[in-house]
Amino acid sequence: MADLSAAPLDATRAHYLALTRQRRLYGGIMLLVFVLLMASGFGIANDRNAGGFLPGLPHIFDFPAGVISEAWTKRANLPDHLRNALPALVETINIAAVATLFGAFFAILLSMFATRGLAPWPRLIPVFRRIMDLMRAVPEIVIALVLIFVLGGGPVPAAIAIAFHTVGALGKLFSEVNENADQKPLEGLASVGAIWPQRMLLGLVPQVAPNWFSYALLRFEINIRASAILGFVGAGGIGYELKNAISWGQGKFDEAAAVFILLFLTIVFFDQLSSYVRNRLTYGSDKGAGK
Amino acid sequence: MSFVSPSDDPRHMHNRAAAMIARKRLLTFVAPLFVLGYFVYIFFAFDIMGLAERARLDNAVTLVSDTYSYKTVVERNNRTGEIGVAVEGERKGTYDASNYPGWVTVGEDAALITLDDGGTIEIVGDIVRYDVPGFGVVEATQNRTDGVKLNLDTADLPDWISYSKTRVTITTDAARLSLTKARTEVFVYDFGWELFWVTLDSPYSGHSLMEVLTGPQLDPTRPNIAGAWHDFWNNAIWRHGETAWALFETILMAFLGTFGAAIVALPLAFMAAKNFAPFMAVRMLARRLFDFLRGVDGLIWTILLSRAFGPGPMTGALAMLFTDTGSFGKLFSEALENVDSKQIEGIASTGAKPMQRYRFGVIPQIVPVLLSQVLYFLESNTRSATIIGAITGGGIGLLLTQAMITQKDWEEVTYYIILIILMVMGMDTISSWLRRKLIKGD
Numbered sequence: 001m002a003d004l005s006a007a008p009l010d011a012t013r014a015h016y017l018a019l020t021r022q023r024r025l026y027g028g029i030m031l032l033v034f035v036l037l038m039a040s041g042f043g044i045a046n047d048r049n050a051g052g053f054l055p056g057l058p059h060i061f062d063f064p065a066g067v068i069s070e071a072w073t074k075r076a077n078l079p080d081h082l083r084n085a086l087p088a089l090v091e092t093i094n095i096a097a098v099a100t101l102f103g104a105f106f107a108i109l110l111s112m113f114a115t116r117g118l119a120p121w122p123r124l125i126p127v128f129r130r131i132m133d134l135m136r137a138v139p140e141i142v143i144a145l146v147l148i149f150v151l152g153g154g155p156v157p158a159a160i161a162i163a164f165h166t167v168g169a170l171g172k173l174f175s176e177v178n179e180n181a182d183q184k185p186l187e188g189l190a191s192v193g194a195i196w197p198q199r200m201l202l203g204l205v206p207q208v209a210p211n212w213f214s215y216a217l218l219r220f221e222i223n224i225r226a227s228a229i230l231g232f233v234g235a236g237g238i239g240y241e242l243k244n245a246i247s248w249g250q251g252k253f254d255e256a257a258a259v260f261i262l263l264f265l266t267i268v269f270f271d272q273l274s275s276y277v278r279n280r281l282t283y284g285s286d287k288g289a290g291k
Numbered sequence: 292m293s294f295v296s297p298s299d300d301p302r303h304m305h306n307r308a309a310a311m312i313a314r315k316r317l318l319t320f321v322a323p324l325f326v327l328g329y330f331v332y333i334f335f336a337f338d339i340m341g342l343a344e345r346a347r348l349d350n351a352v353t354l355v356s357d358t359y360s361y362k363t364v365v366e367r368n369n370r371t372g373e374i375g376v377a378v379e380g381e382r383k384g385t386y387d388a389s390n391y392p393g394w395v396t397v398g399e400d401a402a403l404i405t406l407d408d409g410g411t412i413e414i415v416g417d418i419v420r421y422d423v424p425g426f427g428v429v430e431a432t433q434n435r436t437d438g439v440k441l442n443l444d445t446a447d448l449p450d451w452i453s454y455s456k457t458r459v460t461i462t463t464d465a466a467r468l469s470l471t472k473a474r475t476e477v478f479v480y481d482f483g484w485e486l487f488w489v490t491l492d493s494p495y496s497g498h499s500l501m502e503v504l505t506g507p508q509l510d511p512t513r514p515n516i517a518g519a520w521h522d523f524w525n526n527a528i529w530r531h532g533e534t535a536w537a538l539f540e541t542i543l544m545a546f547l548g549t550f551g552a553a554i555v556a557l558p559l560a561f562m563a564a565k566n567f568a569p570f571m572a573v574r575m576l577a578r579r580l581f582d583f584l585r586g587v588d589g590l591i592w593t594i595l596l597s598r599a600f601g602p603g604p605m606t607g608a609l610a611m612l613f614t615d616t617g618s619f620g621k622l623f624s625e626a627l628e629n630v631d632s633k634q635i636e637g638i639a640s641t642g643a644k645p646m647q648r649y650r651f652g653v654i655p656q657i658v659p660v661l662l663s664q665v666l667y668f669l670e671s672n673t674r675s676a677t678i679i680g681a682i683t684g685g686g687i688g689l690l691l692t693q694a695m696i697t698q699k700d701w702e703e704v705t706y707y708i709i710l711i712i713l714m715v716m717g718m719d720t721i722s723s724w725l726r727r728k729l730i731k732g733d
Contacts, residue, residue, distance in 0.1 A: 034550075041547050042605070048540065048685070049603030056600035063598035091336070098333050101326060137715040139674040141681055141688065142708050145695050149354065152345040155337045229590045229678055233692070239590065246594060260591060268586035275621075 070250065071257035081258035085241055089262050091155055092237035095230075096223035098159045103166025103223075104216045110167060111174035112200055117183055120196050132175075135168030144230045158235035162223050170219055177211040178204065214278045221267075221274045228263055238263055357701035361485035362467075365395055365402055367414050367475040369433060372400050374414070378485045379700075384528060386491060394479070404477055406465040412477050419475050421461055421468055431459045431470050439470055484702050486528055493522040529703065534690060538714055540604045541686035544679065545672040545718070548611025553665045556616045560623030567627060577620070584617030589675060593683050602684030610679055611672055619664065626660045627653070659730045666722040673718040677711055687711055 046053050071078065112118045114128035140161045147157030185203040194202065231239020238259060245256035333339075367374045374397055378384030386392065396403045404412040413420045421429045429452065430442040438456045445454050453460045461468040467478040489496050494510045495503055495518065503509070503519045510518045524532040561567045563577035587595075592610035600606045635652035643651065680688030687707060694703045 038547065038550060041543050042608075045540075045543055045547060045603070045605040045608055049605040050601030050684075051599070051603075053600065053605060060596070060599040063595055094333060094336060097329070098337075101329075133716065133719070134712065137674075137712045137719065138708075139677045139711060139715070141678045142691065142711060145692065146354070146704070149695065149698065150347060150351045151342060152347065154342075154345070156339070156342055159337070225588045225590070228588060229682070232590060232682060233678075242590075242594075263588065263591065264586050267588055268582060271582070271585060 066250070067253045067257050067260070070253035074254040077254055078258055081255050082262060085238060085255070085259050085262050088231075088236075088238040088241045088259075089266060092227045092231060092239065093224060093266070095155050095159045095162065095227040095235075095237055096220060099162035099166055099227070100216060100220040100223050102159075103163040103219070104170055104212070106163075106167045107170035107174050108212065110171040111178055112204070114171065115175045115178040118178055118181075118186070118200070118204065129175075132168045132171040135164055136172060137168070138165060140165050140226050140230060141233060144235050145233065148234055153234050153236060153240075155236045158227055158230040158237065161230065161235075162226050165226075166219055166223060170215060173215045174208075174212055177208045177215070181207045210281050214281045217274045217277055221270045224267060224270055228267075354701050356480070357699075358705040359702075360480045360482050361702060362478040362480050363392065363485075365404060365414070365477040365479070367402070369417065369472060369474050372416070374400070374402050378491070379528075381528060384486055384491055390491070390497070404466070404479065406479065408463075408465045410463070410465060412466065412468060414475055414477070419468065419470055423461075423463060429461060431468075433470055433472050433475075435472060438472060484706070486526070488526070489519065489522040490527050493519075495519045495522055529706070534687070534707070534710065537680075537685075537687040537690050538710060541676045541680055541688065542673060542714065542718065544604050544607040544611065544676040544686060545669060547605075547608035548615060548676070549665060549669045549672050551608065551612040552615035552619050552668075553661070555612070556619035556623055557661070559616070559620050560627055563620060563624035564627035566630065566632070577624075581617045581620035581624075584613055585621070586617075587613070589614040589679060590682070593679050597683050604680075604685040607676060607679040607683045607685050610683070611675060615668060615672070618668070622664050623657070623661055626657050626664075630656050662729055663726050666726050670715070670719045670722045673715050677715075687714070 042053075110128055110132055113120070114125055114132060116122065116125060119125050119128075140158075143161035143164055144157050147160055151157050181204055185207070186199050189199045189203045227235075227237055228239045228242075231237035231241075232243050234240065242256065242259045242263070245252045245259055248255075361379060363376065363378050365374070365376050376386045376391055376395055376397070378386075388397070391397060394405050400416050402414045404414075406412065409424045411420075411422045413422075417434055418430065418432045421431075423429060426449075428442075431439060433439045439454075439459050441452075441454055441459055443452070448454060451462050457471060459468075459470045466480070469476045469478075486496070495515075498506070498509065503515050506515070508515055512518075513521070559577055559580070562573050563581065565574065568574045568577070589610050592613045593607065596609050596613075597606045600609070630653055634656060635648055638648050638652040676686060677688040677691070680686035681692045682688075687710065691704065691707045691711070694700050694707060
């Protein structure tokens with residue numbers, strides 16, 4: 001039997017307490033650094049802003065109040081404005097949908113090329129990964145602005161820009177999904193002489209399609225927001241209408257209000273839809289339906 | 292069990308399987324058809340046919356050639372007779388008479404330009420002669436009364452010469468010559484980004500890095516390294532200093548927005564989680580608040596807030612903070628609902644008070660999840676900050692849109708794009724490194 005004398009136990013306890021103290025100290029220092037960073041960052045941002053935070057704070061509701069009061073006095077026009085803004089809204093949603101479809105298609109291809117065990121050219125996996133990283137890193141606005149210069153304003157530059165980014169973003173998520181796929185069906189298909197597209201279509205897609213769909217749906221919701229923002233910098237759709245109504249200033253605030261309402265309802269609708277459908281996909285129909 | 296439920300009946304199972312397969316088969320045909328039909332609709336809705344007409348391929352060509360080359364302009368003002376040589380035709384890139392580039396000699400109301408392909412362009416008063424290799428001399432004259440004249444048969448010109456009564460333009464691979472009554476301009480293209488390090492008015496222009504570092508003092512008033520750094524940082528064309536500030540501002544926006552949102556969202560998330568907020572009303576209120584914050588998109592928040600706070604990085608940070616509070620609130624409350632209650636019970640069994648139960652029972656369980664979400668958002672917000680900056684007027688997004696609006700400095704646009712991509716990739720690397728370090732603890 002081991003002799004459990006008091007001395008080593010004390011040493012262990014002292015050691016443990018010292019470790020705990022050290023951890024607490026590190027945690028405290030990290031917290032302090034974080035608080036300092038936040039505070040000084042806020043100070044810098046405040047200094048470089050045109051108007052300060054505190055002077056602006058009382059006026060935070062001025063603009064919404066102005067918009068609402070004007071929209072209220074001209075509330076008879078609101079249904080007309082809503083109807084007029086509807087085509088622009090459809091365009092915004094179309095941009096997002098086209099970008100998501102194309103983006104998801106190429107993301108599927110790239111993700112297969114970039115996953116070990118699936119790639120037809122395993123040596124090129126790092127290359128395809130870097131390509132996806134690069135595509136993910138490019139903000140939509142960069143491509144959109146360049147393409148607007150070349151192709152002129154309209155929905156196409158925005159759709160291409162969003163699709164480009166979507167390929168990178170979805171490609172990464174898809175390849176993570178692919179990594180968890182069971183290799184056995186693929187091996188089985190290979191053993192009967194299936195070529196690469198057959199193996200992917202029959203062995204991989206049935207396993208991962210629900211996950212792909214879930215991510216693509218989430219992306220669609222993000223892309224609607226992106227497409228609205230790109231409209232604001234000149235790519236058509238509801239963002240463009242919003243910009244026009246707002247830069248007109250007082251007098252067109254009722255139109256701006258109509259656009260605000262449409263945009264808000266659309267985003268909330270797709271947000272709820274995507275989270276509902278994704279819940280159903282993850283937890284099965286029972287919990288999803290009961291939620 | 293001997294009891295067979297109707298759903299286990301083999302015939303029933305067979306029928307069910309057959310129905311499922313039929314449905315799947317239908318889906319595999321209908322879904323692609325539906326997508327195809329949608330694309331046909333989009334083809335007309337987006338006016339893809341009209342795109343070919345609207346597309347400005349000449350814009351694309353200037354854009355691409357500008358990204359890797361620059362032009363030096365030799366210009367004669369035909370009213371005053373003055374001749375000047377300037378990079379990109381900018382005042383800050385103007386050569387003074389002592390340091391003209393080697394390929395141009397400027398004399399009394401005359402200039403001779405020797406091109407890379409052996410051709411020469413000579414400006415003599417109101418006459419300009421372009422000796423094109425393999426073609427011959429093209430001579431153009433202008434005067435105030437008759438306009439522009441050419442020594443060739445203007446009815447039968449090669450397609451690289453365009454002529455009208457007011458303007459002659461000759462475009463070759465080596466140079467572009469344009470002559471109007473107002474001015475004679477020769478554009479000579481060179482590879483690279485012009486004056487990237489220092490502008491021509493700096494004493495360090497034209498010296499190599501080694502000369503600046505180890506050579507004799509070039510500016511008597513300043514040490515070489517400090518002076519060169521100052522001239523580089525304050526380069527009037529590329530504005531490296533301002534660009535660095537703009538990048539910092541963009542990252543600052545993302546940082547403040549993301550972490551600010553996380554701090555605000557955490558307590559609210561407790562109110563929205565089923566297992567922590569016993570009152571249905573509180574839960575609903577918190578959840579609707581999150582939906583509202585998320586639904587009023589970053590774009591609308593940016594517009595609303597910039598009315599109150601003016602344009603700048605803080606407005607962008609606050610806009611992101613508002614939207615992300617909604618996203619984080621939802622994510623955090625879902626994470627809280629998935630917390631294992633055994634750990635909390637264990638802490639409670641030692642007699643811990645509610646605060647201690649949260650501190651030791653809940654926080655250690657959710658911190659890794661939350662931290663990973665927050666860090667993931669930090670990277671994606673760096674991209675959003677670029678876009679929001681373009682709208683609210685702060686950071687690198689603003690510089691990018693400004694450079695694009697002028698539609699001439701595409702090399703600067705390229706510079707900013709490269710910096711933006713590097714910044715986003717850098718933030719991506721940092722955030723995934725932090726995630727690994729803080730969560731997995733390697």
